[in-house]
Amino acid sequence: xxxxxxxxxxxxxxxxxxxxxxxxxxxxLHYGSQLEEHQQVxxxxxxxxxxHMRGVxxxxxxxxxxxxxxxxxxxxxxxxxxxxLYSCLLNPEGGVxxxxxxxxxxxxxxRIVVNxxxxxxxxxWMKEQAAIHAPKLEITSRADLAMIAIQGPNAASKLWxxxxxxxxxxxNLKPFNAVEMGTMFVARTGYTGEDGFEIMLPxxxxxxxxxxxxxxxxxxxxxxxxxTLRLEAGMNLYGHDMDASISPLEAGLAWTVDLKSERxxxxxxxxxxxxxxxxxxxxxxxxxxxxxxxxxxxxxxxxGEITSGSFSPTLNKSIALAxxxxxxxxxxxxxxxxxxxxxxxxxxxxxxxRNGKGLI
Amino acid sequence: MSNPGSLKYTASHEWVKTEADGSITVGxxxxxxxxxxxxVFVESPEVGRKLKAKxxxxxxxxxxxxxxxxAPVAGVVTATNAELDxxxxxxxxxxxxxxxxxxxxxxxxxxxxxxxxxxYQAHVDSEAH
Numbered sequence: 001x002x003x004x005x006x007x008x009x010x011x012x013x014x015x016x017x018x019x020x021x022x023x024x025x026x027x028x029l030h031y032g033s034q035l036e037e038h039q040q041v042x043x044x045x046x047x048x049x050x051x052h053m054r055g056v057x058x059x060x061x062x063x064x065x066x067x068x069x070x071x072x073x074x075x076x077x078x079x080x081x082x083x084x085l086y087s088c089l090l091n092p093e094g095g096v097x098x099x100x101x102x103x104x105x106x107x108x109x110x111r112i113v114v115n116x117x118x119x120x121x122x123x124x125w126m127k128e129q130a131a132i133h134a135p136k137l138e139i140t141s142r143a144d145l146a147m148i149a150i151q152g153p154n155a156a157s158k159l160w161x162x163x164x165x166x167x168x169x170x171x172n173l174k175p176f177n178a179v180e181m182g183t184m185f186v187a188r189t190g191y192t193g194e195d196g197f198e199i200m201l202p203x204x205x206x207x208x209x210x211x212x213x214x215x216x217x218x219x220x221x222x223x224x225x226x227x228t229l230r231l232e233a234g235m236n237l238y239g240h241d242m243d244a245s246i247s248p249l250e251a252g253l254a255w256t257v258d259l260k261s262e263r264x265x266x267x268x269x270x271x272x273x274x275x276x277x278x279x280x281x282x283x284x285x286x287x288x289x290x291x292x293x294x295x296x297x298x299x300x301x302x303x304g305e306i307t308s309g310s311f312s313p314t315l316n317k318s319i320a321l322a323x324x325x326x327x328x329x330x331x332x333x334x335x336x337x338x339x340x341x342x343x344x345x346x347x348x349x350x351x352x353x354r355n356g357k358g359l360i
Numbered sequence: 361m362s363n364p365g366s367l368k369y370t371a372s373h374e375w376v377k378t379e380a381d382g383s384i385t386v387g388x389x390x391x392x393x394x395x396x397x398x399x400v401f402v403e404s405p406e407v408g409r410k411l412k413a414k415x416x417x418x419x420x421x422x423x424x425x426x427x428x429x430x431a432p433v434a435g436v437v438t439a440t441n442a443e444l445d446x447x448x449x450x451x452x453x454x455x456x457x458x459x460x461x462x463x464x465x466x467x468x469x470x471x472x473x474x475x476x477x478x479x480y481q482a483h484v485d486s487e488a489h
Contacts (some may be wrong), residue, residue, distance in 0.1 A: 034423050035398040189362050224397065224424055288445075290421040311400040318401075324391050339419070 006051035006068045007146045007203040010211050013111065014241040015051050015220050019237030023117040024051045027223055031223055034224035038313045039191055041229055042356045046221035047151035047213050054119035055142035055185075056112040056126065063110050066134040067102065069265050073250060075260035078216040083174045084189060086256055088248045089114075089122060090267030094274065095244040096251065098122045099236060101189060103178045107142060111178075112187070113198075114286075115238045129266070145185075146206035148355075150218060151196035152354060153207070153209060157196060162216035165197035170197070191226065193233025193354050231319065234351030236284065240293060241280060241307040241321055250323060251307075252280030276326060278304065283320040283334070284360055291320035298342065301325035306336065315360060321350065362481075363389060364456055368432075368471060369480035372414075375456060376474055383438055384471070387459045388420060388429065388451060395469050396422040399448040404440035404461055411435060411463065411471065418460055420451065433464040433470035487488045 003026035011018065013274050017028035026359035028049065030037060040046045045175050083104050089097040097116040103111040114122045123141050130137045150159050162168040169179050175195075178187035185200040201209060214220070227237070234252075236242055242251035247304040249257065249271060251329070259271065283306070291309030304324030312319045320336075328334065330349050335342040352360050363369065368376040373392035377385040393399065401421040411417050412432035418429035441464040444450060450458035465471060475483060 029424075033398055038423075167461065228423060288401065289403070290426065291427065311421070313423070 003039070004052070006287070007206040008051065008210055010146075011207050012049065012220070013200075015214075016036070017220070017222060017341055019029055020223070021185045022052070022223055023338060028220065028253075029053065030222035030224045031220050034222065034228070035313050037219065037221045037225035038081075038228050040187065040219045041152045041194060041221055041225065042314055042353075043153065045150060045154040045158045045196075045218045046225075047210065047218045048149040048221050048226055049140045049147075049210070050198070051146040051206065052116035052355060053147055054114050054116065054123075055147070056114060056119075056123060057140045057142055058110045058126075058132070058137055059108055059140070060137040061108060062134050063137055064104075064107060064137040066130060067110060068136055068263055070129055071102065072265055072267060074261055074263060075102060075110070076263075078102070081105055082173075082177045082179050084178055084187060087340065088253055088256060089125070090248070090265070090271075090340065091244055092266055092270060093248050094267040096242040096246055096248055096253075096271030097125060097244055098255045099238055099242070099253070101187075102175065103187065105178075105180070106264060116239060137154050142200070143205060146203045147198060148213070149190055149202050150213060151190045151194045151221075153237060155194070155196040155218075156258060158213070158216045158218050162212040162218065173207055180265050190231070191235055193231040193235070193351060194356065197235070214247050225279045226339045228310050228313060228315075229308055231308050231321065232320070232351065232353035236321070246323075247276060249276040251278065252321070278323050279326045280307070280321055280327075281324050281328065281330070282348040282352060282360075283309075283345040284315075284320050284348050284352075285318040285320075285336070285343060285345045286333075289318060289338050289341075290341050290347065291318045292337075296337040297324055297345070298337065299324055300326045300334065301327040304328075304334075312352060314356075315358045317360075318346070319352050319360075367456070367479045368476065369474075369483075370430065370432050370474060371483055372430045373485040374429060374432055376471070376472045377459075378471060379454050379462075382468060383439035383462050385459045385462050386429070386432060388455055389480070390455050392427070393451050393455045396425060396427055397452075398423045399451045402444040402448045402451070403462060404444070407437050407440060408482065409437045410428065411437065420448070420460070427459060431463065433465045433473060434467065435465040438449045438464050
């Protein structure tokens with residue numbers, strides 16, 4: 001099978017990227033050292049090609065009403081244009097089809113950004129539901145757009161340096177807000193726990209923009225560091241921390257599910273019918289070793305499983321997200337089965353790192 | 361960095377140095393450290409452990425993944441490199457100096473079954489295709 005390429009494929013290769021097959025996409029894993037790239041984002045500014053992710057535009061009258069029903073979070077929280085909301089897309093059984101960000105641009109236009117691997121399935125589901133509940137809505141996949149994230153404490157200043165024209169409109173953008181500027185869609189969002197932007201732009205313009213950022217001293221960051229950055233920031237990864245068989249209430253995402261309002265939404269009845277027995281918690285390994293996905297967690301209340309485990313470059317310790325029995329408390333010690341040993345790990349509140357600083 | 365001609369190699373990407381006293385020193389190759397990326401943890405075998413040829417006996421973990429290290433030949437572990445406890449990144453910076461363990465082979469003749477640098481390079485090239 002031929003791997004799919006983003007508009008920046010040649011740029012990655014020219015910058016010395018080690019390319020890997022990432023869910024059918026030919027993507028950069030790192031450009032030399034994953035650890036250095038991680039530090040670059042925590043202390044300065046880095047850029048990520050996230051063009052494999054998919055924009056979806058929903059246009060037409062009644063789009064807000066449709067999203068009130070389609071999404072687990074409540075789009076009524078979005079009242080000023082440009083405001084963004086993180087939400088799960090649930091199936092009727094209350095499992096997570098995908099997690100996404102929805103941007104309110106106008107009462108007749110919401111933009112959604114979904115994960116790469118789930119995009120086609122998501123859009124099919126959205127269209128199926130729209131056919132029943134909002135047949136006049138126009139749902140458009142925006143595979144024509146590239147997406148570049150610029151993240152780090154110096155992301156803003158280096159972005160202005162690369163694209164002086166963006167500064168006037170974008171510098172007052174609050175976190176989780178977006179603004180459209182000509183052909184560019186600029187959002188103050190990210191997946192690292194640092195300040196920064198995610199910018200959607202026409203595919204043809206992406207290599208030029210990428211080079212302008214590089215010239216301003218923004219270093220390219222691969223998927224390896226993207227994963228350790230998001231794990232330190234305590235952000236879920238679809239397919240690891242949750243999937244279509246997992247309730248958002250057992251994936252640390254209760255804060256994104258609006259069960260209080262009268263509003264009905266897909267999956268609500270299933271969530272109300274089944275109180276969560278497990279929860280997502282942070283782990284910090286106390287012994288020497290590295291926590292990894294799928295390792296078994298032993299507690300006095302029963303077993304659990306690591307859903308995302310790695311080494312935290314900022315804390316210089318191994319950390320993980322794990323789904324464990326709901327009765328396990330913050331501060332408890334649990335054991336993780338690694339090869340033939342049981343190693344001690346402490347249950348902690350996450351995120352582990354925010355704005356460059358360890359919180360553990 | 362090329363693979364030193366003075367060393368022997370395994371198909372599982374360990375290098376093996378034969379010492380004057382007949383013991384061997386084992387590490388992982390340049391190719392292996394490149395594949396794994398930034399090293400963050402090394403689990404060494406217990407000194408005194410008896411190993412069969414090709415038995416899993418140590419683990420190196422990078423940020424990305426864990427990889428098993430195999431005994432190149434049968435024998436007994438005689439030493440481990442404590443420096444790697446605090447500086448696993450030495451494997452990245454100088455894989456042919458950052459040894460992982462030493463062992464006394466049961467049978468010195470077994471070492472003849474290992475690859476030389478040329479054969480190992482051919483093996484690496486064949487895996488790349």
